[in-house]
Amino acid sequence: MRTGVLVRAPEGEFVIDAGPELRLQLVRERASLIRAAVMTHAHADHIMGIDDLRIFGFRLHAAVPIHCEDNVEKQIRETFAYAFTDPATHSHQYAAPKLSFSRIAPEQPFQLLGLQVLPIRLRHGSLDILGFRIGNTAFCTDVSTIPAQSRELLQGLDTLVLSVLRREPHPTHLHLDAALKIIRQLQPRQTFLTHMSHELDYDELCRTLPPEIRPAWDGLRIPLTTGIRSERRNTACQGQQ
Numbered sequence: 001m002r003t004g005v006l007v008r009a010p011e012g013e014f015v016i017d018a019g020p021e022l023r024l025q026l027v028r029e030r031a032s033l034i035r036a037a038v039m040t041h042a043h044a045d046h047i048m049g050i051d052d053l054r055i056f057g058f059r060l061h062a063a064v065p066i067h068c069e070d071n072v073e074k075q076i077r078e079t080f081a082y083a084f085t086d087p088a089t090h091s092h093q094y095a096a097p098k099l100s101f102s103r104i105a106p107e108q109p110f111q112l113l114g115l116q117v118l119p120i121r122l123r124h125g126s127l128d129i130l131g132f133r134i135g136n137t138a139f140c141t142d143v144s145t146i147p148a149q150s151r152e153l154l155q156g157l158d159t160l161v162l163s164v165l166r167r168e169p170h171p172t173h174l175h176l177d178a179a180l181k182i183i184r185q186l187q188p189r190q191t192f193l194t195h196m197s198h199e200l201d202y203d204e205l206c207r208t209l210p211p212e213i214r215p216a217w218d219g220l221r222i223p224l225t226t227g228i229r230s231e232r233r234n235t236a237c238q239g240q241q
């Protein structure tokens with residue numbers, strides 16, 4: 001399925017991105033009540049599940065806050081225009097998600113449901129997008145380059161989730177060698193590769209990558225850590241160990 005994260009925070013659940021399979025993913029993970037969404041950027045594979053936040057607005061009796069940059073809000077308002085028209089003027093007033101927007105910016109940490117979330121500027125081709133660090137875990141998808149200033153914010157990680165599209169270079173995504181170079185520089189304790197295309201083979205990656213770098217899988221769970229790093233850990237592939 002497409003890349004995304006469900007965060008189980010001390011005061012409730014939120015998602016990072018809302019891809020086309022969001023509903024299936026939330027059912028699979030037995031999510032109960034999504035209280036907010038945090039967006040990396042507004043490409044279709046990261047926002048097309050936003051309509052499935054509708055049920056949570058009903059259950060919260062409030063709009064579901066979407067934390068994003070202004071260009072992302074603009075794209076979401078255009079893509080889901082029916083959610084932002086006056087309900088009195090159309091005949092499906094209960095068929096639209098209730099959404100609100102909260103502005104976030106790189107290097108300006110914000111509190112969300114009992115966690116501090118740090119937005120980090122990433123480049124996705126010519127597009128400025130965001131990655132997020134929570135404690136010693138960072139989620140950086142759709143990356144082509146990480147600015148030097150942002151690399152400083154990605155030091156001392158227990159877990160890095162980093163996107164890799166394929167083995168061949170690509171104009172808007174990291175390819176495998178470029179990702180491995182970044183991982184060597186940042187030295188996270190463990191790394192999970194995400195946003196992989198069909199050109200990457202899961203078993204082959206498991207065989208050929210160092211044990212602290214693994215391809216991620218649907219349903220992967222990562223404990224959030226905020227403490228001091230311990231030694232590197234060998235991370236088994238799914239089905240092993």
Ligand SMILES: [Zn+2]
Pocket residue numbers: 041043124142
């Ligand atoms: Zn993208």
Ligand SMILES: [Zn+2]
Pocket residue numbers: 043045046142195
């Ligand atoms: Zn994407």
